Amino acid sequence: xxxxxxxxxxxxxxxxxxxxxxxxxxxxxxxxxxxxxxxxxxxxxxxxxxxxxxxxxxxxxxxxxxxxxxxxxxxxxxxxxxxxxxxxxxxxxxxxxxxxxxxxxxxxxxxxxxxxxxxxxxxxxxxxxxxxxxx
Numbered sequence: 001x002x003x004x005x006x007x008x009x010x011x012x013x014x015x016x017x018x019x020x021x022x023x024x025x026x027x028x029x030x031x032x033x034x035x036x037x038x039x040x041x042x043x044x045x046x047x048x049x050x051x052x053x054x055x056x057x058x059x060x061x062x063x064x065x066x067x068x069x070x071x072x073x074x075x076x077x078x079x080x081x082x083x084x085x086x087x088x089x090x091x092x093x094x095x096x097x098x099x100x101x102x103x104x105x106x107x108x109x110x111x112x113x114x115x116x117x118x119x120x121x122x123x124x125x126x127x128x129x130x131x132x133x134x135x
Contacts, residue, residue, distance in 0.1 A: 005055055008038050013062065022069050080110045 012035055015023055023036040046059050063070055071079065084107050087095050095108040 008035070009055070009058070009062070011035055012039055016066055016069065020069075080107065083107050084111050 012023070015032070015035060023032045023039065025033050025036050027033060027036070042059065046056065083103075084095070087104070087107055095104045095111065097108055099105055099108070
């Protein structure tokens with residue numbers, strides 16, 4: 001298991017280094033799907049019994065390095081909310097739709113998706129945003 005584990009781990013690490021995202025089962029490339037399934041299996045194995053696994057330290061360091069990619073939906077939502085909130089405070093304005101800055105564009109896209117979700121009442125509402133803004 002050791003050599004094969006390290007080969008799969010290196011493939012995953014290289015993929016993340018290059019793309020700055022986790023692989024997905026939605027990717028049409030069969031190798032990427034295979035990598036994704038391997039990643040899910042490793043998460044299950046290490047979550048259950050990391051202390052007794054020979055690669056436990058390596059996996060913990062890996063997850064720490066890429067913790068921004070392993071966030072749950074609640075943490076992702078809060079991170080984007082905080083980015084939007086900070087942008088508004090710093091610039092006294094909403095993030096612009098047209099910008100060459102990828103980070104600002106991402107914040108704007110997120111804000112627009114939240115506004116649509118609120119309008120359709122099918123996601124996190126702006127009542128949550130308002131309560132967070134008052135903190």
